[in-house]
Amino acid sequence: MSLSSRTICNALFTSGGTNVFVCNTCNDTYRSSNGYSNLLNHLRRHHPAYEQLARSALREGNALQLRVVDQRTVDVYRWVEWIVVDKLPFSFCERPNVRANTKLSKINRQTVKIYVVAITDCVEARMKRDLPSPFGVVLDGWTHGGRHYLAIFAVFNGKREGAGVGTQTSADVFDDIHCTTRQFVLLAFCPLEDETDLGAQSVFDLLADTLSRYDRPWQAVTFMVGDNCSVNQSIVRKVGAVPFIGCASHRFNLAMKDYLAKEDALLEKIHALMKRFSTLKGRAVLRQVTPLAPVLRNATRWSSTYAMVERYIALEKCFRGLDHGTVSKHDLGSVFLSRREHGEAKTLLGDLARMEGVTKMLQRSTLTMSATRRLFNQVVQNYPDMKDRLSATAAIINYPALETGLVKIQRGENLNAAERTACASFRASSEPEDHEDGAEDHASIVSEAFKRRKVSKRAKYVDVSFVPPTSNQCERFFSAAKLQLTDLRMKMDAETIEKVMLLSFNRTMWDVYTVEMVRGRQQ
Incomplete structure (x- = not known):
């Protein structure tokens, strides 16, 4: 694979100051303020085998064959990470005291914004490629500074090695309390297109546009979690096949x-x-x-x-x-x-x-549906007056068969007919049964009598512990967004806010190599 111009020049030249580069072979000095044309022309005239020299220099400086990133890329990455993660204004990089107390190379606010936009495009492309199907949707609204924002999250089972359900070691505690593999991804955070209409149709259109943005059909959404409000209930009725799980915190x-x-x-x-x-x-x-x-x-x-x-x-x-x-x-x-x-x-x-x-x-981000049901049952036992709101068959619950079915699946219990219908989308794909060889067809009466029957085996379901019982993830996100949208930054447009918050929440989906890829495209 051919090396990029930046990689070649970084391997064969040493920085001698601002826009000044010194050839490592002949010590000639060149200026290059925009691009690598002057440096490459020098290599072509005086060092025709510069590509081999660059590969040799990279091998000698990288004996373990690690992926080497140039210092400017690292500096850009550190600036973006600093500003996005700590929720600082873009102008932070231009403050005199900041520049005087950091070793990072200088950068201006316009450049930071350019990289934020480009990195966001890379993250969205990665989500479009890697977002599993099916998944759940968690959404909630937030009003701030005279505008109403809607946050839409995808939630799925991000199974990791050594992780799963139940982190307690005591035998006295149920092992279905917490799920450590639940993973949230921020899909959108923006106002409605028509801010004068906050009805169900506007929210439905934004949700549909978000799914189209990531090339996901409605069929990919197996459930939706949100507050028990009329808008959310109307949305799931419009879609028809998307079960709705009301937020347990809102109900409590x-x-x-x-x-x-x-x-x-x-x-x-x-x-x-x-x-x-x-x-x-x-x-x-x-x-x-x-x-x-x-x-x-x-x-x-x-x-x-x-x-x-x-x-x-x-x-x-x-x-x-x-x-x-x-x-x-x-x-x-x-x-x-x-x-x-x-x-x-x-x-x-x-x-x-x-x-x-x-x-x-x-408020625990790892709490499961089963744990929530145990919690509410205990509250009802101690305070019977709360039964109308917290019982498994309370009138406020839109899909009681779905919620009780998910709890039973997690506990390994049998489902009734209504629960099996409501949880059909969580059924695992059936595997072809292994047929016994012909000799078994003529088995004796004795062997048939004592053979373990497989026909009574319960239907298999996927691990449903990742289904969140609350939409508290949105509340935590809004608390972080409030730190970003301070009174001194109300001028920031909604599109920029969304990109910054998307990078901040989906922090694990971009790194220094993402910045390297962005810089490579800009050359």
Whole structure:
């Protein structure tokens, strides 16, 4: 295979400064600001066998026959990696202090953006080639800076040697709790084409365009995971054959809202107390007895209610340290809780602490459908009022036969007729049975009587432990995107944001050799 011009020149010339190169054979000095024409002309005139010299130089400098990458390519790769992974602005590479404190060769923001675009094209081409079929889709929406973005992930079983389901070593713990082979790939992160229409049809069109972008038909999608909202339910009805799995975290959040509704009067009083101490004068009073700050709840996450009650219990002892004059001056007596209400708050905190443990477990990226079902069954056993939301046959579940079927497949249990129909897409391809030779056809009655029957064998299914019970991967991704889309970078266009976040999330799909390939195409 012929060597590229860059490889030849890197092997036979030494950098003598900015755009200055010294021939390793005759020590002649040449300038080359754009391309390798001057250097190659020198080699053709004075060293006709320069290709053999280059191969020899590469062999001598690389005795193990490793793939050698030139220093400029490594520097470009380090700049792109630094900016993308640490979520820095493109102008970071032009800051005087950065250039003064790094040994990387200089680069400007326009060049960084060019490489980000080119590397993204390579990553998308790789995903188009390597994305397995079938796979699942996980999606969720996020509103930030006056725009609504949609993140679409592909999830599949990225089987690795020595990895699998169940990482516990204790015999007292089920071995179907975690899946270490589940793999997510970010396919798209962008606003809807028509931002004035946030309906199901717009989301459906974006999802269809994303699948076409990677040359995948709808038939390649075996399931979809998302919030239990009307838009997602409408999408799966439009597609028809794509089963929908509602996010377990979203379902648990709704169950907790129902559970906390009966404590609304107590929570409103705690919230009013915290709000009183959140004012400037209230904070000044509170600082006299404690450095702790008040915590308010919000309507989106029930965990904020837990944080508020927990902080109230911690501050209650400090409230007793306030003198009567201070309490009277700021009219704090009207917002303090009574002894009975304080006792109720302590009891409620114990229940919320147990529920917080469930929420944190649901946030695990390796949690399986089977583990989630065990978790919800235990919650229902301790708190029967949550059965309407968390039971396996709850009305909020769109495909109960699918979810119970996946749990049974993972546990190796028998499926009923409805579950077998719902899980048909997860059935393993049948292998041809080995026919016995002719002598077995005339076997004796004795051998037939004691022969183990194979006809009762259950249908085989693929490993379904990779199917995620929640769409929390999207939530974690949005937290990272928020660090990228700061108030100082709101000018960044949506296409550039998508490319940067795609490279950041799919970090394992590009490396220094990807940059080398990009630079080779630019020559």
